[in-house]
Amino acid sequence: MYRKPINRVKEVIDYYKLNISNFEKExxxxxxxxxxxxxxxxxxxxETLNSILNRFSEISAEWLLTGNGQMIKSDSDNYKIITSSTDGVPYYENIEVSGGALPMYSDYKETPTFYINYEHFNDxxxxxxxVGDSMYPSYCSGEIxxxxEILNKDVIQWGETYFVATNGNANDLKTIKQVHYHEDESKIILRASNPNFKGDIVINKEDILHMFIVKGKIKRNQL
Incomplete structure (x- = not known):
């Protein structure tokens, strides 16, 4: 059942042990x-929701607006950006993970913009x-x-989200989608989580150049 944001605001008030009058002043x-x-x-x-998020910065915007996820932001914000060394995992600003299945016609070597050292994702x-909104609200444009990378394409966690890069036979796609089972085991189904993006994409496994499971994300409130 859909719950309006005002119901979650009541949870925020209770969490901070405020009465409504004091919450309004805050x-x-x-x-x-x-x-x-x-x-x-x-x-x-x-404007009211933004005021709440600005005052109580530990509240998750996604949770307040949609009810998805947890009320309090996870510790995924506790990562360290390193610009002067190669510790951690490389971040590539110019290689976009398309949430809209946009074709990318180049596959050149990129230099990492910087490295992120966050223990849980260091593997x-x-x-x-x-970029794009086809995976909203799980993965939104502007998030990281x-x-x-997975090397055995016959071992797939069905229903999980993957970043898939294909060759020209599959239109050189570089896209983030949920991966679902196809009755023809030589194929897979790519599916958006946003209901506004209808229709599945069916591709041959042999046309996949690289396949990566999405292990988590970093949310940026401002670009």
């Missing part, structure tokens, strides 16, 4: 504005930026995903 809202919204179960303005192959 966020800089007029008296009784939240109280009225709670009574009417009405939607909040974007990954690379960090890459996401940590990917690990």
């Amino acid at each position: 966020v800089g809202l007029s008296n009784n504005s939240i109280q009225t919204a709670i009574k009417r179960e009405s939607n909040l303005k974007d 990954c192959t690379a960090y890459l930026p996401v 995903v940590a990917v690990k």
